[in-house]
Amino acid sequence: MRPLLILFFSFLLLAACQVSEPAKVLESTSEGTIAITVEESFKSFMDQELKVFASSYPKAHIKVQYKSEIECLKDFAEDSTRMIFVTRGLNKVEQVQFKNQLGYAPTFGILAYNAIAVVVHQNAKDSIFTLQDLQDRLTGKNPQQVVMDGSHLTGIVRFLKDSLVKADKLGKNVMAANGSKEVIDYLKNNPNAIGFVGMNWIGDDYDPRQVADRLKLKMAKVECTLCAEKGLFASPSQATISLGQYSLSLPIYYILKENAPGLGSGLLNFMSLERGQLIFRRAFLVPAKMGFQKRNGLMN
16 A cells, blocks of 8 residues: 555655756747837837737737847847847858857848938928928038937938938937827927938828828928929828828838747848738838739720
8 A cells, every 4th residue: 555655645746846856948839028119109000010920920029129220230240139230231241240159140131111301390381391401401501400210320320320410410400209200299399390210200191190291291292203204392102102202202121130930030030021921011101022003904
């Protein structure tokens, strides 16, 4: 009898040990937890991408932080995030550095195209600009007040510095707002100012707030530098971005550190395929991975 009791309690002890062992944390393309960092001006459409992804994959948990572009890249370099969304890819030096550090090179590419909208008040005298006009305002040669989204190096600030300001410095007439919404709010109350924001903050016809904003504001027309015919100007839209008619188009890049399929790859696949690309399209951006074209149909 005693040996049977010993055997019985041995089984109980073994079972208890097995129950108390912590379960292994699994990760796949649809399950697990990762941290990502996103350029703050992307918030309006990235919130929608993540919401739909989470509803489709309830076991996937993505911890997102919205920061300036330079802070996103800093997080990526310091290994506090596995995936970032910014307005540029990695240059050759960065690719080599990451490959030496990780043993493999991160992947990156363009998911969609946005644009920098030049925004003015509905009562503004000037709403048509050459690139030289914009450069003069950004460098202070024209003292009109300019407002942009962020005192840190956001994607929009970096793009404008690289493409328009170049070797010059931003003028004293340029002020930094605390995010894109603050740019919009400032312009509504300052008719003599000019502002730069992502098109996704002002051009969405499905967003009641943006429709209301456009009762007081409008997107200016900018010189088309790629058009064969000179003297043409365009405001940002899906059509003018797709056709290369708007000169301040801005790519939306992902940069991912995964040497095996994980949750970052799952999010990337979702955003690259039909549902994710349709979210970009609905936000009035231009999908880069899939072409959605209108086709004429016949009704019998």
